[in-house]
Amino acid sequence: MNGAKALIAMSGGVDSSVAAYMTQRAGYTCMGVTMRLYDSCDDESTCCSLAQVEDARSVAHRLGMPFYVLNFTKDFHEKVIEKFICSYECGNTPNPCIDCNRYLKFEQLLQRAVTLGCEYIVTGHYAQITQDPDSGRF
Secondary structure (H helix, E strand, C coil): CCCCEEEEECCCCHHHHHHHHHHHHCCCEEEEEEEECCCCCCCCCCCCCHHHHHHHHHHHHHHCCCEEEEECHHHHHHHHHHHHHHHHHCCCCCCHHHHHHHHHHHHHHHHHHHHCCCCEEECCCCCCCCCCCCCCCC
16 A cells, blocks of 8 residues: 555546546545635536535545535635636637646645645546656656
């Protein structure tokens, strides 16, 4: 068993649920989290609806891992929504997903993972990590 701690970003969808299962099966100590981005998540078409949060919670429960909802509503409004509105008003075509990834998924979520003692963040997104042989950067 690996034993390293992994924070699983769970959306309630199949991809992140399978990622949680596979990570746990690989021997990691896992905890599931969902990011709360809105004050009211009753709209089923949003990425953090109550139903999706409950789906993620249910999967985590079935896998026997702790599950938390991280409240990022203030940061989401300030760093994503306000920028989106300003860009749109200036005649630009904003892409809020880029800002959400940058400021919430890859900044705030990483900080929470470190605070919780997790060595890894796992999502249902596919990525391949390679190292540049010249610079050594990943």
